[in-house]
Amino acid sequence: MRLLTFSGRTAKEILRDPLNLGFGLGFPLVLLILLSAIQANIPVSLFEIESLTPGITVFGLSFMTLFSATLIAKDRESALLQRLYTTPLTATDFIFGYVLPVLPIGMMQSVICYLAAMILGLPITITILYAIFFILPVALLFIAVGLLCGSVFNTKQVGGICGALFTNLAAWLSGIWFDLNLVGGVFKKIAYALPFVHAVELERAVFDGIWTNVFPHLFWVLGYGVAISGTAVMLFLRQMKRQ
Amino acid sequence: MNAIQTIQLTKKYKDLTAVERLDLEIQKGDLFSLLGVNGAGKTTTIKMLTCLTKPSDGDAIILGNSITKETAQVKKIIGVSPQETAVAPNLTVRENLELMCGVYGFPNEKKRAKVSELSEQFELTQILHKKAGKLSGGWQRRLSIAMALIGEPKILFLDEPTLGLDVIARSELWDTIRSLKGKITIILTTHYMEEAEELSDRIGIMKAGRLLAIGTAEELKEKAGTDKFEDAFVKIVKEEVK
Ligand SMILES: Nc1ncnc2c1ncn2[C@@H]1O[C@H](COP(=O)(O)OP(=O)(O)OP(=O)(O)O)[C@@H](O)[C@H]1O
Numbered sequence: 001m002r003l004l005t006f007s008g009r010t011a012k013e014i015l016r017d018p019l020n021l022g023f024g025l026g027f028p029l030v031l032l033i034l035l036s037a038i039q040a041n042i043p044v045s046l047f048e049i050e051s052l053t054p055g056i057t058v059f060g061l062s063f064m065t066l067f068s069a070t071l072i073a074k075d076r077e078s079a080l081l082q083r084l085y086t087t088p089l090t091a092t093d094f095i096f097g098y099v100l101p102v103l104p105i106g107m108m109q110s111v112i113c114y115l116a117a118m119i120l121g122l123p124i125t126i127t128i129l130y131a132i133f134f135i136l137p138v139a140l141l142f143i144a145v146g147l148l149c150g151s152v153f154n155t156k157q158v159g160g161i162c163g164a165l166f167t168n169l170a171a172w173l174s175g176i177w178f179d180l181n182l183v184g185g186v187f188k189k190i191a192y193a194l195p196f197v198h199a200v201e202l203e204r205a206v207f208d209g210i211w212t213n214v215f216p217h218l219f220w221v222l223g224y225g226v227a228i229s230g231t232a233v234m235l236f237l238r239q240m241k242r243q
Numbered sequence: 244m245n246a247i248q249t250i251q252l253t254k255k256y257k258d259l260t261a262v263e264r265l266d267l268e269i270q271k272g273d274l275f276s277l278l279g280v281n282g283a284g285k286t287t288t289i290k291m292l293t294c295l296t297k298p299s300d301g302d303a304i305i306l307g308n309s310i311t312k313e314t315a316q317v318k319k320i321i322g323v324s325p326q327e328t329a330v331a332p333n334l335t336v337r338e339n340l341e342l343m344c345g346v347y348g349f350p351n352e353k354k355r356a357k358v359s360e361l362s363e364q365f366e367l368t369q370i371l372h373k374k375a376g377k378l379s380g381g382w383q384r385r386l387s388i389a390m391a392l393i394g395e396p397k398i399l400f401l402d403e404p405t406l407g408l409d410v411i412a413r414s415e416l417w418d419t420i421r422s423l424k425g426k427i428t429i430i431l432t433t434h435y436m437e438e439a440e441e442l443s444d445r446i447g448i449m450k451a452g453r454l455l456a457i458g459t460a461e462e463l464k465e466k467a468g469t470d471k472f473e474d475a476f477v478k479i480v481k482e483e484v485k
């Protein structure tokens with residue numbers, strides 16, 4: 001009940017910000033349309049919609065990181081959170097209340113991306129549903145990064161770190177826009193040590209329906225997810241005590 | 244019976260002692276005002292009593308519950324209106340009030356009753372559908388105070404509640420506070436001397452984290468040998484009173 005109340009508030013704060021909707025939905029959609037248009041006009045296959053769409057759904061989740069980090073950082077600076085800290089809400093209520101409502105928002109984003117891709121010619125298969133389901137662990141990972149950043153940085157820092165740095169990091173090291181094998185070397189090594197490219201390859205494997213290819217990427221995503229969630233919870237509790 | 248008893252309550256920030264070994268007893272049902280110049284430690288005291296910050300030393304007992312050991316119990320019986328207005332800007336006035344109802348786990352029926360009770364009391368009925376962030380500062384303030392009362396607190400903390408309110412709103416808030424007197428224990432901070440004198444049963448005056456004097460407005464005036472309470476306050480704070 002208490003958790004539900006606080007979750008509802010999180011969802012409202014995120015969904016009522018027109019800028020959030022514009023970026024969170026608009027940006028991935030624009031990319032999808034733009035890159036498909038480019039693909040239609042070049043002879044080589046660079047942005048095939050079948051591999052592009054799963055990638056974009058992963059990239060779009062970096063906005064969930066930004067949304068949750070911004071909300072938490074803003075809350076920490078406002079007296080509202082102080083007020084709520086003096087009520088019977090527990091640390092668990094706060095953490096789940098910040099994280100859980102963002103999961104369906106991230107999923108909705110994927111659903112909309114796939115719908116748009118279908119209009120652009122993505123073949124309709126049952127694996128799209130699986131791909132949307134497997135977005136969950138990836139979304140959890142991205143939201144946990146948001147919880148972590150929101151617990152540590154102030155609103156301005158979050159704007160720079162999650163808004164610029166993290167979205168770029170997640171984009172460049174994801175293998176969505178170019179084949180990492182073409183770059184190779186240290187760049188590729190770094191990319192494969194981070195979870196982003198694994199999340200994209202996980203989604204591509206699920207979408208392609210090739211289950212053997214799901215591993216080891218799923219483990220990378222889950223591993224990072226658990227580690228970052230753990231750290232984020234610790235840091236959130238620390239700032240709560242530090243009031 | 245004591246509603247609040249602080250025992251050597253202390254808060255240190257690095258090399259600064261914001262509150263120093265505070266021993267305070269506040270009677271149940273009393274309205275107690277905490278006065279002091281900027282930085283005296285009023286807000287810090289309230290933050291400790293409301294479990295927002297942990298004391299560096301000492302403890303306080305709120306209706307039998309320790310603020311350091313029984314925080315969950317304490318949080319159930321207190322209501323706080325922070326010094327800064329504390330509302331969710333993207334939620335409507337109604338949603339803000341409902342948020343607090345949910346936080347205290349009220350069922351739907353009670354929720355509806357509470358929202359209409361408090362929106363009438365604070366004259367928010369006309370603006371229930373407006374976003375809190377779009378209201379003027381004074382109206383946000385009213386909402387912020389109404390939110391402190393949703394949980395039916397036994398102890399209410401009001402940190403500079405009338406800051407930013409117009410004359411009418413202030414006198415209405417005074418009426419509201421008076422109507423609560425005796426039913427619940429209220430701890431109030433303010434920089435308006437007439438407010439403290441008008442509303443309080445007892446008054447404590449703080450400076451640099453220490454309690455300089457405590458008593459009724461009359462007692463403090465007598466102690467300082469002045470006719471006006473404001474003069475008494477100034478004399479006490481300047482430590483011209485033995
Ligand atoms: N989080 C903090 N970190 C460091 N110092 C702090 C912190 N909070 C308060 N202080 C210091 O503690 C002292 C007491 O501050 P407090 O806010 O309790 O004063 P106050 O009596 O409420 O003043 P005002 O009337 O201006 O609201 C001040 O010197 C302040 O700078």
Ligand SMILES: [Mg+2]
Nearest residue numbers: 285286287326
């Ligand atoms: Mg203060």
